[in-house]
Amino acid sequence: MGNTEKLLNQIMELKFTSKSLQRQARKCNKDEKSEKLKVKKAIEKGNMDGARIYAENTIRKRTEQMNYLRLASRLDAVAARLDTQAKMFTINKSMSNIVNL
Template sequence: MSGLEKALFNLKFTTKQLNRQAQKAGKDEQAERAKLKKALSQGHQDVARIHAQSAISKQNQKLNLLRLGSRVDSVASRVQTAVTMRQVTSSMIGVTKGMDSAMKTMDLEKISAVMDRFETQFEDLDVATGYYENATSSATAVGTPQEDVDRLMSQVADEAGIEMSQEMDAQRVPSAANLEEVKEDGLGERLRALRS
Protein backbone atom coordinates (compact mmCIF):
# COMPACT_ATOMS: atom_id res chain seq x y z
CA MET A 1 0.00 0.00 0.00
CA SER A 2 1.50 3.33 -1.06
CA GLY A 3 1.56 6.51 1.01
CA LEU A 4 -1.37 7.98 -0.95
CA GLU A 5 -3.47 4.86 -0.42
CA LYS A 6 -2.73 4.93 3.34
CA ALA A 7 -3.69 8.60 3.45
CA LEU A 8 -6.89 7.80 1.57
CA PHE A 9 -7.75 5.03 4.06
CA ASN A 10 -7.10 7.35 7.04
CA LEU A 11 -9.20 10.14 5.51
CA LYS A 12 -12.14 7.81 4.86
CA PHE A 13 -11.86 6.42 8.40
CA THR A 14 -11.81 9.96 9.85
CA THR A 15 -14.90 10.88 7.80
CA LYS A 16 -16.78 7.88 9.23
CA GLN A 17 -15.77 8.84 12.79
CA LEU A 18 -16.93 12.43 12.29
CA ASN A 19 -20.26 11.23 10.89
CA ARG A 20 -20.75 8.93 13.91
CA GLN A 21 -20.00 11.81 16.29
CA ALA A 22 -22.48 13.98 14.38
CA GLN A 23 -25.15 11.27 14.78
CA LYS A 24 -24.46 11.14 18.53
CA ALA A 25 -24.77 14.93 18.76
CA GLY A 26 -28.09 14.65 16.89
CA LYS A 27 -29.36 12.10 19.43
CA ASP A 28 -28.20 14.36 22.28
CA GLU A 29 -30.06 17.25 20.64
CA GLN A 30 -33.28 15.19 20.53
CA ALA A 31 -32.83 14.27 24.23
CA GLU A 32 -32.45 17.95 25.11
CA ARG A 33 -35.58 18.77 23.09
CA ALA A 34 -37.49 16.16 25.08
CA LYS A 35 -36.26 17.71 28.33
CA LEU A 36 -37.24 21.14 26.98
CA LYS A 37 -40.75 19.91 26.23
CA LYS A 38 -41.09 18.42 29.71
CA ALA A 39 -39.84 21.61 31.39
CA LEU A 40 -42.26 23.73 29.33
CA SER A 41 -45.18 21.46 30.21
CA GLN A 42 -44.30 21.81 33.89
CA GLY A 43 -44.05 25.61 33.57
CA HIS A 44 -40.31 25.87 34.34
CA GLN A 45 -39.26 28.61 31.91
CA ASP A 46 -35.70 28.96 33.24
CA VAL A 47 -35.03 25.22 33.05
CA ALA A 48 -36.63 25.14 29.59
CA ARG A 49 -34.32 27.95 28.44
CA ILE A 50 -31.26 25.96 29.62
CA HIS A 51 -32.44 22.87 27.73
CA ALA A 52 -33.16 24.97 24.62
CA GLN A 53 -29.63 26.39 24.76
CA SER A 54 -28.20 22.88 25.16
CA ALA A 55 -30.28 21.60 22.23
CA ILE A 56 -29.05 24.44 20.02
CA SER A 57 -25.48 23.81 21.14
CA LYS A 58 -25.81 20.12 20.21
CA GLN A 59 -27.39 21.07 16.89
CA ASN A 60 -24.49 23.43 16.12
CA GLN A 61 -22.01 20.74 17.17
CA LYS A 62 -23.73 18.28 14.80
CA LEU A 63 -23.62 20.77 11.92
CA ASN A 64 -19.96 21.59 12.57
CA LEU A 65 -19.06 17.88 12.65
CA LEU A 66 -20.97 17.29 9.41
CA ARG A 67 -19.21 20.26 7.76
CA LEU A 68 -15.81 19.01 8.91
CA GLY A 69 -16.67 15.49 7.73
CA SER A 70 -17.65 16.93 4.36
CA ARG A 71 -14.35 18.80 4.11
CA VAL A 72 -12.37 15.67 5.01
CA ASP A 73 -14.42 13.70 2.47
CA SER A 74 -13.61 16.34 -0.15
CA VAL A 75 -9.89 15.93 0.56
CA ALA A 76 -10.34 12.15 0.40
CA SER A 77 -11.95 12.61 -3.03
CA ARG A 78 -8.94 14.60 -4.19
CA VAL A 79 -6.58 11.92 -2.91
CA GLN A 80 -8.77 9.28 -4.61
CA THR A 81 -8.45 11.26 -7.83
CA ALA A 82 -4.65 11.35 -7.41
CA VAL A 83 -4.57 7.58 -6.84
CA THR A 84 -6.81 7.06 -9.87
CA MET A 85 -4.66 9.42 -11.93
CA ARG A 86 -1.56 7.41 -11.02
CA GLN A 87 -3.32 4.21 -12.05
CA VAL A 88 -4.57 5.85 -15.24
CA THR A 89 -1.06 7.14 -15.97
CA SER A 90 0.43 3.67 -15.66
CA SER A 91 -2.37 2.27 -17.82
CA MET A 92 -1.82 5.03 -20.38
CA ILE A 93 1.85 4.10 -20.61
CA GLY A 94 0.82 0.53 -21.45
CA VAL A 95 -1.80 1.77 -23.92
CA THR A 96 0.74 4.06 -25.59
CA LYS A 97 3.22 1.20 -25.98
CA GLY A 98 0.42 -0.93 -27.42
CA MET A 99 -0.50 1.89 -29.79
CA ASP A 100 3.09 2.22 -30.97
CA SER A 101 3.28 -1.48 -31.83
CA ALA A 102 -0.16 -1.42 -33.47
CA MET A 103 0.76 1.63 -35.55
CA LYS A 104 3.96 -0.04 -36.76
CA THR A 105 2.08 -3.08 -38.03
CA MET A 106 -0.97 -1.04 -39.11
CA ASP A 107 -3.18 -3.89 -37.85
CA LEU A 108 -6.67 -2.36 -37.71
CA GLU A 109 -7.91 -4.80 -35.05
CA LYS A 110 -5.02 -3.95 -32.73
CA ILE A 111 -5.49 -0.21 -33.30
CA SER A 112 -9.23 -0.53 -32.56
CA ALA A 113 -8.55 -2.52 -29.36
CA VAL A 114 -5.95 0.04 -28.21
CA MET A 115 -8.36 2.92 -28.86
CA ASP A 116 -11.11 1.12 -26.88
CA ARG A 117 -8.72 0.78 -23.92
CA PHE A 118 -7.76 4.45 -24.32
CA GLU A 119 -11.42 5.57 -24.24
CA THR A 120 -12.12 3.36 -21.21
CA GLN A 121 -9.27 5.03 -19.31
CA PHE A 122 -10.69 8.47 -20.06
CA GLU A 123 -14.20 7.38 -18.99
CA ASP A 124 -12.74 6.17 -15.67
CA LEU A 125 -11.04 9.52 -15.24
CA ASP A 126 -14.33 11.36 -15.98
CA VAL A 127 -16.16 9.26 -13.37
CA ALA A 128 -13.50 10.03 -10.73
CA THR A 129 -13.63 13.75 -11.56
CA GLY A 130 -17.46 13.77 -11.41
CA TYR A 131 -17.38 12.10 -7.99
CA TYR A 132 -15.03 14.79 -6.71
CA GLU A 133 -17.19 17.61 -8.05
CA ASN A 134 -20.33 16.13 -6.42
CA ALA A 135 -18.59 15.67 -3.05
CA THR A 136 -18.41 19.38 -2.30
CA SER A 137 -21.28 20.99 -0.41
CA SER A 138 -22.16 24.45 0.87
CA ALA A 139 -22.46 25.46 4.49
CA THR A 140 -25.67 26.91 5.92
CA ALA A 141 -25.86 30.12 7.86
CA VAL A 142 -26.72 30.02 11.55
CA GLY A 143 -28.77 32.77 13.29
CA THR A 144 -28.04 34.40 16.61
CA PRO A 145 -28.28 32.07 19.60
CA GLN A 146 -31.00 34.06 21.45
CA GLU A 147 -33.29 34.07 18.44
CA ASP A 148 -32.69 30.35 18.00
CA VAL A 149 -33.49 29.69 21.66
CA ASP A 150 -36.75 31.66 21.53
CA ARG A 151 -37.74 30.06 18.21
CA LEU A 152 -37.01 26.55 19.47
CA MET A 153 -38.93 27.16 22.71
CA SER A 154 -41.92 28.44 20.74
CA GLN A 155 -41.74 25.55 18.28
CA VAL A 156 -41.63 22.90 21.03
CA ALA A 157 -44.41 24.64 22.94
CA ASP A 158 -46.57 24.76 19.81
CA GLU A 159 -45.92 21.08 19.09
CA ALA A 160 -46.85 20.16 22.64
CA GLY A 161 -49.86 22.50 22.76
CA ILE A 162 -48.41 24.36 25.76
CA GLU A 163 -49.14 28.01 26.42
CA MET A 164 -46.01 30.10 26.89
CA SER A 165 -45.86 32.23 30.03
CA GLN A 166 -46.34 35.99 30.11
CA GLU A 167 -42.55 36.36 30.32
CA MET A 168 -42.11 34.99 26.80
CA ASP A 169 -45.13 36.91 25.50
CA ALA A 170 -43.63 40.17 26.77
CA GLN A 171 -40.47 39.53 24.74
CA ARG A 172 -42.41 38.99 21.52
CA VAL A 173 -43.63 41.68 19.15
CA PRO A 174 -47.10 42.97 20.13
CA SER A 175 -49.99 41.49 18.18
CA ALA A 176 -52.25 43.52 15.89
CA ALA A 177 -55.01 43.56 18.55
CA ASN A 178 -52.58 44.92 21.15
CA LEU A 179 -51.42 47.62 18.71
CA GLU A 180 -55.07 48.59 18.10
CA GLU A 181 -55.66 48.95 21.88
CA VAL A 182 -52.56 51.15 22.23
CA LYS A 183 -53.72 53.29 19.29
CA GLU A 184 -57.22 53.71 20.83
CA ASP A 185 -55.73 54.63 24.23
CA GLY A 186 -53.61 57.28 22.51
CA LEU A 187 -56.66 58.68 20.72
CA GLY A 188 -58.61 58.80 24.01
CA GLU A 189 -55.82 60.71 25.74
CA ARG A 190 -55.61 63.22 22.90
CA LEU A 191 -59.45 63.68 23.02
CA ARG A 192 -59.33 64.36 26.79
CA ALA A 193 -56.51 66.85 26.26
CA LEU A 194 -58.60 68.73 23.66
CA ARG A 195 -61.63 68.92 26.00
CA SER A 196 -59.71 70.40 28.86
Protein backbone atom coordinates (compact mmCIF):
# COMPACT_ATOMS: atom_id res chain seq x y z
CA MET A 1 0.00 0.00 0.00
CA GLY A 2 2.94 2.32 0.67
CA ASN A 3 4.06 2.02 -2.94
CA THR A 4 0.70 3.22 -4.22
CA GLU A 5 0.72 6.16 -1.81
CA LYS A 6 4.17 7.20 -3.04
CA LEU A 7 2.94 7.00 -6.61
CA LEU A 8 -0.11 9.11 -5.83
CA ASN A 9 2.06 11.69 -4.06
CA GLN A 10 4.32 11.89 -7.11
CA ILE A 11 1.28 12.37 -9.35
CA MET A 12 0.06 15.24 -7.16
CA GLU A 13 3.51 16.86 -7.19
CA LEU A 14 3.64 16.64 -10.98
CA LYS A 15 0.19 18.19 -11.32
CA PHE A 16 1.14 20.98 -8.92
CA THR A 17 4.34 21.69 -10.85
CA SER A 18 2.41 21.69 -14.13
CA LYS A 19 -0.05 24.26 -12.79
CA SER A 20 2.85 26.39 -11.58
CA LEU A 21 4.40 26.30 -15.05
CA GLN A 22 1.10 27.29 -16.62
CA ARG A 23 0.90 30.25 -14.22
CA GLN A 24 4.39 31.31 -15.25
CA ALA A 25 3.38 31.02 -18.90
CA ARG A 26 0.42 33.35 -18.31
CA LYS A 27 2.76 35.80 -16.57
CA CYS A 28 5.10 35.72 -19.57
CA ASN A 29 2.14 36.38 -21.85
CA LYS A 30 1.23 39.43 -19.79
CA ASP A 31 4.84 40.65 -19.85
CA GLU A 32 4.96 40.11 -23.61
CA LYS A 33 1.93 42.35 -24.08
CA SER A 34 3.47 45.11 -21.96
CA GLU A 35 6.70 44.88 -23.97
CA LYS A 36 4.70 45.22 -27.19
CA LEU A 37 3.18 48.43 -25.86
CA LYS A 38 6.66 49.70 -25.03
CA VAL A 39 7.75 48.92 -28.60
CA LYS A 40 4.82 50.90 -29.98
CA LYS A 41 5.54 53.89 -27.72
CA ALA A 42 9.25 53.83 -28.57
CA ILE A 43 8.51 53.78 -32.31
CA GLU A 44 6.07 56.69 -31.92
CA LYS A 45 8.78 58.68 -30.13
CA GLY A 46 11.33 57.78 -32.83
CA ASN A 47 13.51 55.75 -30.47
CA MET A 48 14.45 52.89 -32.81
CA ASP A 49 17.22 51.46 -30.62
CA GLY A 50 14.88 51.28 -27.64
CA ALA A 51 12.16 49.77 -29.84
CA ARG A 52 14.60 47.10 -31.03
CA ILE A 53 15.49 46.20 -27.45
CA TYR A 54 11.83 46.02 -26.44
CA ALA A 55 11.10 43.88 -29.50
CA GLU A 56 13.86 41.46 -28.52
CA ASN A 57 12.37 41.28 -25.02
CA THR A 58 8.96 40.57 -26.55
CA ILE A 59 10.36 37.70 -28.61
CA ARG A 60 12.22 36.34 -25.59
CA LYS A 61 9.08 36.39 -23.45
CA ARG A 62 7.13 34.62 -26.21
CA THR A 63 9.66 31.79 -26.47
CA GLU A 64 9.82 31.56 -22.69
CA GLN A 65 6.03 31.23 -22.56
CA MET A 66 6.05 28.47 -25.19
CA ASN A 67 8.79 26.59 -23.32
CA TYR A 68 6.78 26.75 -20.09
CA LEU A 69 3.69 25.44 -21.86
CA ARG A 70 5.66 22.62 -23.51
CA LEU A 71 7.15 21.54 -20.20
CA ALA A 72 3.75 21.72 -18.48
CA SER A 73 2.28 19.53 -21.21
CA ARG A 74 5.05 16.97 -20.78
CA LEU A 75 4.49 16.89 -17.04
CA ASP A 76 0.76 16.37 -17.60
CA ALA A 77 1.55 13.43 -19.88
CA VAL A 78 3.86 11.86 -17.29
CA ALA A 79 1.24 12.37 -14.58
CA ALA A 80 -1.37 10.68 -16.77
CA ARG A 81 0.92 7.70 -17.35
CA LEU A 82 1.64 7.39 -13.63
CA ASP A 83 -2.08 7.64 -12.88
CA THR A 84 -2.77 4.82 -15.32
CA GLN A 85 -0.01 2.78 -13.71
CA ALA A 86 -1.49 3.33 -10.23
CA LYS A 87 -4.92 2.26 -11.42
CA MET A 88 -3.51 -0.85 -13.09
CA PHE A 89 -1.63 -1.69 -9.91
CA THR A 90 -4.82 -1.60 -7.83
CA ILE A 91 -6.72 -3.58 -10.47
CA ASN A 92 -4.00 -6.24 -10.56
CA LYS A 93 -4.03 -6.45 -6.78
CA SER A 94 -7.79 -6.92 -6.66
CA MET A 95 -7.65 -9.46 -9.52
CA SER A 96 -5.02 -11.47 -7.67
CA ASN A 97 -7.28 -11.52 -4.58
CA ILE A 98 -10.18 -12.77 -6.71
CA VAL A 99 -8.09 -15.48 -8.37
CA ASN A 100 -6.73 -16.74 -5.05
CA LEU A 101 -10.25 -17.27 -3.78
